[in-house]
Amino acid sequence: MQVIPVLDLLDGHAVHAVCGERSRYRPIQSSLCATSDPVEIARALVAATGARTLYVADLGAILSRGAHDHALAALSDALGGGFHIWLDAGFTAFAPMRALVERIARLTQSAAPAAIVPVFGTETLVDIGAIAEASACGFEPILSLDYRGGRALGSAHVESDAWPSRVIVMTLDHVGANAGPDLDTFAAVRALAGARELVGAGGIRHDADLALAGESGAHAWLVASAIHDGTVSRRDVHRGVFEG
Secondary structure (H helix, E strand, O other): OEEEEEEEEEOOEEEEOOOOOHHHOEEOOOOOOOOOOHHHHHHHHHHHHOOOEEEEEEHHHHOOOOOOHHHHHHHHHHHOOOOEEEEEOOOOOHHHHHHHHHHHHHHOOOOOOOEEEEEEEOOOOOOOHHHHHHHHOOOOOEEEEEEEOOEEOOOOOOOHHHOOOEEEEEEHHHOOOOOOOOHHHHHHHHHHHOOOEEEEEOOOOOHHHHHHHHHOOOOEEEEOHHHHHOOOOHHHHOOOOOEO
C-alpha cells in the first residue's frame, strides 16, 4: 500500500484540514518545516515519506475564493519529472479541468515538470461525462467519492460501471479528526469496485492505522496530519507493505 501525502491550498498557504470544515482551516504548523509555503511544505512531505505522488486540493478553487494557478505551476516545477500531482480543484466538468491543466503548463518553467493528474470529486462534479472525456484525451482521471457523516456528497451520482481505474474514498469528517480511518465506507465501496485501484483518505493517526488500511485492500491512502505531527514517519511508510 502506498502512502500519498496531501497538501491543501488556501489563500496562498498550505493549510491544516479539519473534518472538511473549511472555515476552520488555518496555515499549517508542521514539525517538518517552519513555514506554510506550499513548495517548501511539498518538499518536506516528499522528504518525510519518499513518495513520488502528491495529492493537492486547491481549496481556493473549490470554494470559489481564487484558484492557485501560479502555486500549482511552482509545485510542478519544484517536484519535477517522474512525479505526479493528483489535483482536485473543484472540477465541475471536463472543459474547466482541461483549461486549468493547460494554464498550469503555460506557467511552468521547468523542462520536465511534474505531471498533473485530474481528480474529479463528487462534491463538485456536475457533468459525469467528464470522466469519460478526460480518459479519451489521455488524462487518466481519478474519481473521488466524497462522503461526510456516512452520506455521499454532491448531486452527480456516478454508477460503478462508469468509474475510472482509480477511485478515492474520501470521508471528509475523518480528515484531520484524529478518529482513525473510515474502513466501513471503504469496504462498502470496495464491494462495488471490482479490479479498480481504491485509495482511502482521512483518519490515519499512526502506523497501526496504516496496517489496518493496508489490510482493508487499499492500493494507497492519503495522509497529511500524521506526517506533519511525526506520528507517521518514513520508517513507518517503508515498514512491511508500505511504499511511498
